[in-house]
Amino acid sequence: MERAYRLRTIPPYPFRETAALKAQKIAQGEKLIDFGIGDPDQPTPDFVIEAMAKAIRDRRTHQYDETGHGYSEFLEAIARHMQRRFGVEVDPPKQIQSTIGCKEALVHIEWAYIDPGDIVLVPDPAYSVYKVQATFCGGAAYPMPLRETNGFLPDLGAIPPSIAKRAKLLWLNYPNNPTGAVADVGFLEQAVAFAREYDLFVCQDASYCEVYYGDEKPPSILQVPGAEEVAIEFHSLSKTFNMTGWRVGWAVGAEEPIDGLSKVKANVDSGTFGAVQLAAAVALDHYEEWAPTLREVYRQRRDALVEGLQGLGWPVTAPPGAFYLWVRVPQGETSASFAKTLLEDCGVLAVPGAVYGDHGEGYVRMSLTIMADDPLAAIAEAVARMGELQVTY
Ligand SMILES: Cc1ncc(COP(=O)(O)O)c(C=O)c1O
Structure with missing residues (x-):
């Protein structure tokens, strides 16, 4: 049965593809560090x-x-x-x-x-x-x-x-x-x-x-x-x-x-x-009473990731709000090619900026909602892995 026009004309929901790629990597036994979807990893209070x-x-x-x-x-x-x-x-x-x-x-x-x-x-x-x-x-x-x-x-x-x-x-x-x-x-x-x-x-x-x-x-x-x-x-x-x-x-x-x-x-x-x-x-x-605790968790992660990437010489600035880093891609890369490099060479999942629109090209998004036993240690590990990449800005 042919689907309705409205469904045929829209692209797949972005995270469905990312989720499939992630599942494949995990099935291959890779230890991914996931800066993908923005879904809080902390429990409801x-x-x-x-x-x-x-x-x-x-x-x-x-x-x-x-x-x-x-x-x-x-x-x-x-x-x-x-x-x-x-x-x-x-x-x-x-x-x-x-x-x-x-x-x-x-x-x-x-x-x-x-x-x-x-x-x-x-x-x-x-x-x-x-x-x-x-x-x-x-x-x-x-x-x-x-x-x-x-x-x-x-x-x-x-x-x-x-x-x-x-x-x-x-x-x-x-x-x-x-x-x-x-x-x-x-x-x-x-x-x-x-x-x-x-x-x-x-x-x-x-x-x-x-x-x-x-x-x-x-x-x-x-x-x-x-x-x-x-x-x-x-x-x-x-x-x-x-x-x-x-x-x-x-x-x-x-x-x-x-x-x-x-x-x-x-x-x-x-x-x-x-x-x-x-x-x-x-x-x-x-x-x-609750919100300062929440903000402090993301502040620590934001600072750790921003300082880590800045230490690698990447041109990253600390965002004033939300829990995302919007990171420019290095010379010679598109958002998709850089996200692929991060995934394949570093086991780091980031979202290509182009999925958010044409003006997202040139960036990848890294979410601070990290599913890991120790998210700050995961950030440090991700920065160490990304430090092995040869990138030029
Ligand atoms: C900008 C924006 N608006 C809305 C939503 C959906 O939020 P909710 O869980 O309240 O439906 C999201 C989810 O990530 C979002 O990023």
């Missing part, structure tokens, strides 16, 4: 697991969540969190939608707004989902290059007005996957002004917003006055609380896109498992 154990005995969680937006306990914990962390007041349920992780919501917001012929403004390089969904909906993704010279921020002024007028959504993702860049409020103000000028929604994927290393906390776009009319922001417990498998997050912001998202979800899924929502509410209420 005990206090969340305990909250879940209690919540799962709550009889009402065994049934469909018929609230539409999410349990009031979760929505209120989100509103408190948005207030404490960002100083932003939001009104549940009109401005909040619970989500099944944030990936699901990134997909469904496009279903809510994109018709054939519409344009979606998408960063390049970027998490593949924004662009793929535009194609799924019959729309077109217009790439906004993220260049090192511009701090990996898109140059909104470079988008032709004829394109901007046809665009319905503008994607941002800060802290950024794959570059590790963080956007300040000044840039988010520009994005909000752009959305007002061209009558579109800004979709800010904030799934890494609690992984940062400087004194400045990454802002929410909702801190910008007027954003509550033109912006929707996507948050997740996946990275903040080591809960990728639990599938829980939220969307927050302008009432119209929150309602559009809710309507799609009502027709597609039946919400996040109620017990997970109750445990997520407890997690958010303990965010301040």
Whole structure:
């Protein structure tokens, strides 16, 4: 049976290929050091697991969540969190939608707004989902290059007005996957002004917003006055609380896109498992005690890998946010050829930048989520192996 056009026209999901290659190497008995997929290797904190154990005995969680937006306990914990962390007041349920992780919501917001012929403004390089969904909906993704010279921020002024007028959504993702860049409020103000000028929604994927290393906390776009009319922001417990498998997050912001998202979800899924929502509410209420521990783990790994690679003479800078190093490839290499060299000659898995878009060419991404008994020792071992390579920058 021939598959639907939408499935025939998209490339394979990037990590499916990487996973196959990794499995093959492991089967050959190789000791890989895996800087591939960004999936926290640390366990979910005990206090969340305990909250879940209690919540799962709550009889009402065994049934469909018929609230539409999410349990009031979760929505209120989100509103408190948005207030404490960002100083932003939001009104549940009109401005909040619970989500099944944030990936699901990134997909469904496009279903809510994109018709054939519409344009979606998408960063390049970027998490593949924004662009793929535009194609799924019959729309077109217009790439906004993220260049090192511009701090990996898109140059909104470079988008032709004829394109901007046809665009319905503008994607941002800060802290950024794959570059590790963080956007300040000044840039988010520009994005909000752009959305007002061209009558579109800004979709800010904030799934890494609690992984940062400087004194400045990454802002929410909702801190910008007027954003509550033109912006929707996507948050997740996946990275903040080591809960990728639990599938829980939220969307927050302008009432119209929150309602559009809710309507799609009502027709597609039946919400996040109620017990997970109750445990997520407890997690958010303990965010301040927990998050410094999380950040410290990644800070140590980031510093070890950055200092190790700098010691080899590689031109690497420490990212201010997220848990990725965006590493330039040496002369004469493409992102794919260098990732292959790293894998074959060093047993080190990194992701070729080109899988994140044309402007990812020239880089590989190394994730600090390392599955190893001793991740810092694994980093030291990886640096030692990479030190054997003959590279010229
Ligand atoms: C930029 C970005 N957004 C969203 C997601 C998906 O996160 P979640 O687990 O919340 O669905 C990822 C996962 O790696 C990501 O890198």
